[in-house]
Amino acid sequence: NAGVTQTPKFQVLKTGQSMTLQCAQDMNHNSMYWYRQDPGMGLRLIYYSASEGTTDKGEVPNGYNVSRLNKREFSLRLESAAPSQTSVYFCASSVGSGANVLTFGAGSRLTVL
Amino acid sequence: AQRVTQPEKLLSVFKGAPVELKCNYSYSGSPELFWYVQYSRQRLQLLLRHISRESIKGFTADLNKGETSFHLKKPFAQEEDSAMYYCALRAPLITYKYIFGTGTRLKVLA
Numbered sequence: 131n132a133g134v135t136q137t138p139k140f141q142v143l144k145t146g147q148s149m150t151l152q153c154a155q156d157m158n159h160n161s162m163y164w165y166r167q168d169p170g171m172g173l174r175l176i177y178y179s180a181s182e183g184t185t186d187k188g189e190v191p192n193g194y195n196v197s198r199l200n201k202r203e204f205s206l207r208l209e210s211a212a213p214s215q216t217s218v219y220f221c222a223s224s225v226g227s228g229a230n231v232l233t234f235g236a237g238s239r240l241t242v243l
Numbered sequence: 244a245q246r247v248t249q250p251e252k253l254l255s256v257f258k259g260a261p262v263e264l265k266c267n268y269s270y271s272g273s274p275e276l277f278w279y280v281q282y283s284r285q286r287l288q289l290l291l292r293h294i295s296r297e298s299i300k301g302f303t304a305d306l307n308k309g310e311t312s313f314h315l316k317k318p319f320a321q322e323e324d325s326a327m328y329y330c331a332l333r334a335p336l337i338t339y340k341y342i343f344g345t346g347t348r349l350k351v352l353a
Contacts, residue, residue, distance in 0.1 A: 163341070165343070170345060172249075172343050172345035172346045173287075173331075173343035175340060175341070175342065178339060178340060180339040188340060222341075224341075231277070231289045232277075232279070232287075232289070232331075232341055234288070
């Protein structure tokens, strides 16, 4: 049982390049999330998807787009990467109702030069 | 707006000493509150949630609505407790968003 799988684990980009972070969960969860983790700033929500077919902005959505491809997959796209987007990105999922728990992926470390 | 504040970036204690990691929140209703932990080279994982009123690895946390706090406590720290701890809040029935604090790094010294 893989839980939440993120790819790639590491990526180096040049300013202006684009890339997509992939996330998939096999727990039949309804809700999925993308967070970024920066020193001193903790985890900040970028986008989330409460259920298949819906997406909503979090605290720091600028410079990102998301796609909830199906119930399992939720991708995060950087159209034109900037050094300020250097961070560790975490995907998470939850059942979607009730006092339920977030299950996290292992993280993707992105460096933008 | 919902907000979670963890005032300490780093907390160092000696093994066997009591530990208290502070968490204050801003939310006018009845929130769901959680503590998540990230051990070195491991994924973020749930430590405990207020609704369960449980003790996990010797840690407890009580929701104080009057002080809007959800502090994490352990009477006797162990070296394996060294990790990054995040307090998180969700506003049920309104949003599926989970808002995290900035985290506290706990170092337990031998």
